[in-house]
Amino acid sequence: MLRESFHNHTWRCNHAENTERDYIESAVRGGMTKLGFSDHAPYVFENGYYSGFRMKPEQIQGYFDTLEALKQEYKDKIDIYIGFEAEYYPKFFGKFLKLIADYPVEYLLMGQHFIHNEMDRMDSFHASESVEKLQTYVRQVAEGLSTGKFACLAHPDVLWFTGSKDIYQKEMLIVCEAAKKYNVLLEINLLGVRDGRVYPNPDFWEVAGQVGNTVTIGSDAHRAADVYDPKSYETAMGIVKRFGLNCVNAGEMIKGGHWLG
Numbered sequence: 001m002l003r004e005s006f007h008n009h010t011w012r013c014n015h016a017e018n019t020e021r022d023y024i025e026s027a028v029r030g031g032m033t034k035l036g037f038s039d040h041a042p043y044v045f046e047n048g049y050y051s052g053f054r055m056k057p058e059q060i061q062g063y064f065d066t067l068e069a070l071k072q073e074y075k076d077k078i079d080i081y082i083g084f085e086a087e088y089y090p091k092f093f094g095k096f097l098k099l100i101a102d103y104p105v106e107y108l109l110m111g112q113h114f115i116h117n118e119m120d121r122m123d124s125f126h127a128s129e130s131v132e133k134l135q136t137y138v139r140q141v142a143e144g145l146s147t148g149k150f151a152c153l154a155h156p157d158v159l160w161f162t163g164s165k166d167i168y169q170k171e172m173l174i175v176c177e178a179a180k181k182y183n184v185l186l187e188i189n190l191l192g193v194r195d196g197r198v199y200p201n202p203d204f205w206e207v208a209g210q211v212g213n214t215v216t217i218g219s220d221a222h223r224a225a226d227v228y229d230p231k232s233y234e235t236a237m238g239i240v241k242r243f244g245l246n247c248v249n250a251g252e253m254i255k256g257g258h259w260l261g
């Protein structure tokens, strides 16, 4: 049963719908016991670059105010946690950490939708046979994990590589080993299942099984109806069984000593 999910968005990212309360009600109806919000994190860039798929810095306060109030209101029904899903952008990561330092952030997910520093818009999620792009993703993710700030790597298999399986698995071994070394959970992403995307990618999870990574399941809900998603969860659990993965509840990620403000 899907009891805990720490990968859920809000309308602030400009590509999600419904209210935070709707998400919580959906989780409660499904019998979930822990729900984490991890909206696309605000990032401050330079030269007027504007990122349209994440909350703005001036929306952080409202995010916490709204969720803190709901956390109190629902405390007898479900435990609410507040975090962010963020890319690791080497050039701007320090400024990002400063930006959120004064807020009661409980955890960070890494979701590397873009590589480099986003401004050149090199995304992870379009088909590419470029080994160089694959290697850039791998190096950047491994470096991000080594910061110790991230509790979980969301959809580690978001990078869509159309080249050989051998090369893919050799590179992803670096990601899996880094996740293990820095005690970061790997997420099997239910949005990928729900939407029929290229992830979850069995070639990735085969490597995670060999490395012995600890994994978890995330709804990646962008609307209330997807918070509790038992059908996609069953598919994800099929991957867990197939590769003998050690799957834990999402709530484990706040025990890892990550994100110390």
Ligand SMILES: [Zn+2]
Pocket: 009, 013, 015, 040, 222
């Ligand atoms: Zn999103």
Ligand SMILES: [Zn+2]
Pocket: 007, 009, 085, 111, 154, 220
């Ligand atoms: Zn997400």
